[in-house]
Amino acid sequence: MSDSAKAIDKVIDRWLPVPEGAEARVFEAARYAALAPGKRLRPFLVLACAHLFSVAKQSALNAGTAIELLHTYSLIHDDLPAMDNSDLRRGRPTCHKTYDDATAILAGDGLLTIAFEILADPATHGDPAVRCELVTCLAKAAGMSGMVGGQMIDLAAEKDPNLDIGAITRLQRLKTGALIAFSCEAGAILGKASPDARKALVAYAHDIGLAFQIADDLLDEEGNEADTGKSVQRDAQAGKATFVSILGLDGAKRQARALVDQALNHLEQFGERAELLRQVAHFIIERKS
Numbered sequence: 417m418s419d420s421a422k423a424i425d426k427v428i429d430r431w432l433p434v435p436e437g438a439e440a441r442v443f444e445a446a447r448y449a450a451l452a453p454g455k456r457l458r459p460f461l462v463l464a465c466a467h468l469f470s471v472a473k474q475s476a477l478n479a480g481t482a483i484e485l486l487h488t489y490s491l492i493h494d495d496l497p498a499m500d501n502s503d504l505r506r507g508r509p510t511c512h513k514t515y516d517d518a519t520a521i522l523a524g525d526g527l528l529t530i531a532f533e534i535l536a537d538p539a540t541h542g543d544p545a546v547r548c549e550l551v552t553c554l555a556k557a558a559g560m561s562g563m564v565g566g567q568m569i570d571l572a573a574e575k576d577p578n579l580d581i582g583a584i585t586r587l588q589r590l591k592t593g594a595l596i597a598f599s600c601e602a603g604a605i606l607g608k609a610s611p612d613a614r615k616a617l618v619a620y621a622h623d624i625g626l627a628f629q630i631a632d633d634l635l636d637e638e639g640n641e642a643d644t645g646k647s648v649q650r651d652a653q654a655g656k657a658t659f660v661s662i663l664g665l666d667g668a669k670r671q672a673r674a675l676v677d678q679a680l681n682h683l684e685q686f687g688e689r690a691e692l693l694r695q696v697a698h699f700i701i702e703r704k705s
Contacts, residue, residue: 417696420463420480421456427481431530445515445523450488452506455705457628457696458483461599464692465617469607478540479550479602486531486558487595492524494567500650528558541606549605557598566591579657585626588659592632593625616682623679624697630672631701633658637665639704672701 428450434443459480466476495502495510496517502510512520534540535550556562569587573579579587600621604614636650637660660668676697683690 417455417457417460417699420460421454423477424456424459424481424484425451427477428485431481431485431534441515441519442522442526445511445519446488446526448514449492449505449511449520449523450485450527452508454506455703456480456484457700458487458595458599460696461596461621461693462602464690464696465600465603466606467692468603468613468686468689469609471603471606474539475541475606476603478534478537479606480599482531482534482540482550482554483595483599483602485527485534486554489524489527489531490558490563490567490595492520492527496520499567499571502650543608546605546608550602553598553601553605557594562590562594563592566594574656577657577661579662581659581662584657584659584662588626588629589622592629593622596625596628597621613685616685620679620682620693620697623675623682624700627672627675627679627697628700630659630668630675631703633660634665634668634672635703635705636660669701676701 428447432443432447432450434440434447459477462480462483463473463476466473466479491505492511494500495505496512503513504510508514510520511523515523531554532551535554536547538547540550541547558564560568566587566589569583570591573584573587597618600617601614603609604617609617636658659671663671679697680694683693686693
């Protein structure tokens with residue numbers, strides 16, 4: 417994961433050169449957020465899934481970079497005062513704290529747009545149909561029926577602490593899970609995989625996506641800022657319904673482990689080639705940040 421993160425950062429660096437002129441500030445803000453220390457989990461999933469189908473590494477790196485830039489845009493906007501109002505992200509001040517609200521908004525807008533530019537670039541895949549499918553699927557995963565819709569539900573959840581487990585699960589499948597699912601599906605799209613293989617990877621991704629969110633809820637409850645790189649115990653202070661508040665600490669941990677076991681079952685058809693995906697499923701619930 418560390419090696420893939422370094423490779424992704426090199427591609428990000430190439431796509432975000434700082435020009436001369438007044439617009440340089442928005443490029444600097446975008447670079448500040450996009451090149452901040454991080455796991456680069458979503459690009460790693462793209463690379464690992466693409467490897468199953470012998471996809472050219474540069475194609476996978478481009479697709480992974482597009483997803484990481486789009487993910488970064490969502491973090492910038494989520495941290496704004498109008499949303500989560502966060503001061504810390506990835507161990508340092510958030511983009512709007514380092515620059516200003518307007519610049520942060522524009523940096524997020526720019527990263528979102530560049531993500532689709534990268535997917536549409538012929539260097540990402542020689543087949544225009546594959547590039548079109550990548551663009552379409554990412555748009556659905558990131559839009560109002562995916563990540564954006566999930567964030568809207570999340571904002572509403574702050575005013576409704578009585579959400580049940582079904583509502584919380586749907587919220588997180590959209591807000592967090594949709595982009596993780598696309599990260600796995602992108603590798604299959606690049607490799608022109610069979611429908612069965614693609615379905616298995618999406619099912620795997622849905623399970624680890626929920627496990628990832630449960631782990632986040634547990635870190636918010638039990639973690640500290642030094643390890644997580646962001647503020648903690650915000651959900652409890654806001655009285656917000658989460659997997660932990662509904663299931664309890666032990667129940668949430670059991671559910672996360674059950675989801676990982678279920679995710680691993682979806683990988684059986686890939687044999688030893690999917691070992692990295694098996695390892696990352698365990699990493700998701702064992703991580704400290």
